[in-house]
Amino acid sequence: MVSKRSMDVRPSGIREIFEMAAEGAINLGLGELDFDPPEEAREALKKACTSGSSKYGPTSGLMELRELIASKEIAHSNSITAKNVLVTGGATEGIMAIYQVLLDPGDEVLVPDPGFVLYAPDATLVGARPIPYALREESDFMPNMSELQELVTPKTKAIVVNSPSNPTGAVISKEVFGGLLDLARDRRMMIISDEVYEDFVYDSKHFTFAGDLDVSIVVSSFSKSLAVPGWRIGYLMANEELLNELSKMQYYLLACPATPIQQAVTAALPYKDKFIARILPIMDARRRRMVSLLNKIPGFSCMLPSGAFYAFPRYDLDMPSRELAEAIARAGVISSPGSAFGLLGERHLRFSYAASEDDISRGIEVVGSVVEHLA
Ligand SMILES: Cc1ncc(COP(=O)(O)O)c(C=O)c1O
Incomplete structure (x- = not known):
């Protein structure tokens, strides 16, 4: 059954x-x-609920929100536009959309161990094989580049990177960041960079893959950064070609992100x-x-x-x-x-x-x- x-x-x-x-x-x-x-988010949601915004919206998200996100990301890459942004039903749906778009049955995806609970099961759900890569405490929970090299096979399509990390709290260093980009370019695989904790860095610096969309897809969320996990809203950034595929896929997973929630986030984002x-x-x-x-x-x-x-x-x-x-x-x-x-x-x-x-x-x-x- x-x-x-x-x-x-x-x-x-x-x-x-x-x-x-x-x-x-x-x-x-x-x-x-x-x-x-933030107060602004709650007020904007009340307004959105009373002003009749209860219709389906565009599959990729409201253009106003996509443009606003792109304008904030300009700091990382001056070529990011709304066409690189897909508003999602949270990172959870975003990650599934990425796996659906990148992975065929039998493909391999490298996932951190320990790593967030979605990365391996989502691979199983699309018929792909999750291949764990070790994050060891004695190496400050950083990936080991030579071990990663060994794990890559002709079937490896992508590697999931999560910095800052859930559950370890580790933040990748500049060297690891550069090493991952080199590896992805050399071995022709995509980096799926889950950056939902990008705003929660205490005594180091966050390196984002948003400036490297030729080999990366960035996963972001408002669940943590605006404290709205129950609103189920986040976004992905990808190159235009992949973004169009992801948007097509999102239709089958979600139809479109919730309209009033997007309006509230649009109003609240300037206060983030x-x-x-x-x-x-x-x-x-x-x-x-x-x-x-x-x-x-x-x-x-x-x-x-x-x-x-x-x-x-x-x-x-x-x-x-x-x-x-x-x-x-x-x-x-x-x-x-x-x-x-x-x-x-x-x-x-x-x-x-x-x-x-x-x-x-x-x-x-x-x-x-x-x-x-x-x-
Ligand atoms: C690393 C990581 N990625 C993704 C998610 C899912 O986030 P969302 O609420 O946007 O679906 C979480 C939630 O805890 C998380 O810790």
């Missing part, structure tokens, strides 16, 4: 723990900001930088607090992540991360098991610090007592 490809993908390990947790649990599990979206400037110092303080508390738990060690909003500690208990996350959830704190992000995520937990400092302190205290009890 159910297709093989549907049976071949498991439910997301992040959602499983979230859904088993009791009501009132401290949520350090989901990657969503606890801030309200101000919003980020307000919340980033708060996120930075939370980041430091969470990492310092985690490092006080015996057997836990956690690097200070440079970007995104996750801490990804390693632990030395002899217990799979899923069982540990379940025990912690039973004690009232939601986290994500490292195994949800790939084989190399095992023996790690992922905690989101997009939560109040009070929740972070109380939550990590609970984690400490669960670990003490288990040890």
